[in-house]
Amino acid sequence: MVLLRDDAIVLRRFEYGETSRIAHILTRERGRISVLAKGAHREKSPFLGALDHLNRIAVVYSHRPEREIQILTEAEVRDGHRRLHRDLARFAAALYMAELVAEAAREGEPAPALFDLLGETLEALATGKGDPAPITLVFELRFLSIIGVGPSFDACRGCGEPLPRAGAAALAPGEGGAVCERCSATVRVVGRVPVGTLRTADRLGRLRPAEALRVRLGARLGRGLRETMDLYLGYHFERVPRARPWLGLGKDRA
């Protein structure tokens, strides 16, 4: 058993027994781990309030590789992102991102890029500025790129030829982006998307989360991007709930 110290973000938490709490946290150095905070609900617990959703915390935990749940010994809140908790759309968007990260991060694998992306995005959301929809899109695009599944929409992912300048292209998440008509016959296609929408997605994917605060998307382009990301993410993550209802975009809007 060793004591490990790390920076972490709380992705999910569950009550455990009468007084304890289990949390899935994303750590910088060891990826996603599960920790048990014994007595977290007791009045004088040092963990009180530390394991709330989306908190950025500094942790010390005793680690045994054969154990599925590690034992938390210290947790100190570095940033509670309090403003997030006062705005339903922002809070829901942040929880959705945490779910994506919880699905993708692996235990024991360092995850500095994912950690920084989630941390920067939560900070951007917690400013209360900007529109949460483009912030979410930028997060999704960068997240997909970090976990190695694209997307890149600058050329056909099958043959490398440029995509048409107008019209639509076939979305092929398994290939890491979009494909031309010819290649679309040989790979799994989940939908067709206007190439203008794909070009915007490529540009958004190069922004940092803080830069997304300044992005304004028209309703139609915003909807198109949302649907594209839902198709793309739906291919890779069947279990993750879609962002659309919370962001007021797309088909679910009455």
Ligand SMILES: [Zn+2]
């Ligand atoms: Zn092609």
